Amino acid sequence: MSSPSRLSAPVGDPPPGARQLARGITATWWYTFSAVVFVELFLVFIWTLRVFVEPGGAVVPLVVGIGGLVWWLSTMPLLADYRRRLDAEAGIPWARIAAPLLIAIGYGVAAGVLADSLLLGAMPIAQSLVLLNWPRGVRYRVVLFLTALLIVLAFVDGARGATVGGPEVWGPSLYAVLILSMTVSSLWWWDVLVALDRARASESRLAATQERLRVATDVHDLQGHHLQVIALQLELAERLMERDPAAALEQLRLARGSVDDARQGTRDLATQFRTVPLADEVANARDLLSAAGLEVDTAIAADTDQAPADALGPVIRETTTNVLRHGAGRRARLSLSRVAEGWRFEIVNDADPAAPEDRIGSGIDGVRRRITEAGGTLEIRETEGEFGVIVTVPARETAPTSEGLRR
Structure with a gap:
């Protein structure tokens, strides 16, 4: 699919998408x-x-x-x-x-x-x-x-x-x-x-408010349950301290376990809200580049919910930022597809002849480290007038999906 945009302006701070x-x-x-x-x-x-x-x-x-x-x-x-x-x-x-x-x-x-x-x-x-x-x-x-x-x-x-x-x-x-x-x-x-x-703008603010309320409700339910259990366990340990020290110590151990459960539950909840479906990540990248004045072509596989979002999501965001900073601001091409090695993400943009020759900054170095940890490969491709980043990561037997997170 293609999403052309005819707006044009120099890219810089503040973020080009918001400015455009x-x-x-x-x-x-x-x-x-x-x-x-x-x-x-x-x-x-x-x-x-x-x-x-x-x-x-x-x-x-x-x-x-x-x-x-x-x-x-x-x-x-x-x-x-x-x-x-x-x-x-x-x-x-x-x-x-x-x-x-x-x-x-x-x-x-x-x-x-x-x-x-x-x-x-x-x-x-x-x-x-x-x-x-x-x-x-x-x-x-x-x-x-x-x-x-x-x-x-x-x-x-x-x-x-x-x-x-x-x-x-x-x-x-x-x-x-x-x-x-x-x-x-x-x-x-x-x-x-x-x-x-x-x-x-009102719809965006309302959506943000509703999301905050949902997060607050989930945090309240999670922490409220664990805190109530911890309070009961500590109260019971206090009562048993004189009569049965061993049983009181066991209640203290259980309370410590409840604290660990609460901490892990909070981490899991935060991970849920940070996880964005890869199809949405690519769509967001396309919209941002289009708003910055680029003509964007995208190709997204139908089964992207099976791809490793924790590895590819940050890659999509970082490479999109790299296009905005170093691209010529005319064209970009994004694709996410299944290959024999697993999953392949490719982003190609027109290169700015006036930009410095070294377009591989700390952001791309971070992408390389992340992909290496995930067992994948990173390829930088530079041709006359184009700059491309190709990432391949192995498929997982049970890939994380965010469908269950949607309400």
Whole structure:
């Protein structure tokens, strides 16, 4: 299976996967931002062309064009403020919106009077109002009202003879009426994405909380049982100390055995929660590399639950980190399959020509030691433009599986 990703950025600290995941919503914002400002700039351009072809000298085109650029720049702080909002704040942040609104009013009045167009006079004011952080549900009513107002003003201009002519005349009027709906649709998509991102974050926090509660419950049950038994054994030993020292000593031995059982049970519980199915390990590695901007191909055998997860799991994590640190950040290939010698894991990535020649650091040395202890082999393969790590470990007659750990 394949999981392509087109994000790209230099790899470094903090971890690339986390950084690229955070940048996904940022990239979408810049698409939204560029769409809105492009529509505004295009509208200023076509209105400037419209007044330029009409008689009246060069003053009107200069006011409409240069004033339009100033108004266009003033809308960018409003968009930036819109991005930072969580929800509409209580009250009106006059300190942030006063200047952009005054620029919109000034430009609208000047351009509308000089161009003799009520529609041009109202359009920049309406557009700036749409960009404000309205409370939930209010923005759409504002857009509907202002759009209806612009339509009325367009008809008034037509009745006064200000828009009589061909497409070069009524085209700017049409865009002036539609800019509000185009803007709010772009911002609506951004709001949807923010809501989905918050839901994803909330789901992750909820899953983490549920897992902590499950761990706490298991630890409480395990330790509570053993501690109760130890307390009873010590109490019995205390009662028998004077009457039957030998029996009291035996109870002390039993209490020590209960302590050992509690310690071993705690270790086993910790091992359970540290064990991750190998299929999930490879899937996590694929998702991390994809989030870092690589095109990732994976091939996972269907019976990976029979592979030695305690040996291969750390290998998968360490080699994935090695790809993020030393790879060129374009392609990677992961495979986990059964072979005659046992199980074979292979990870190959494109090598960065600018990186140091020695790509085998302490992490790979740790992988070599672990695989040697497990009775397996490690192969480093370097070709022109590629770097690969191939690990083979023997199969076990009774391999540990984590299926029983899943709830």
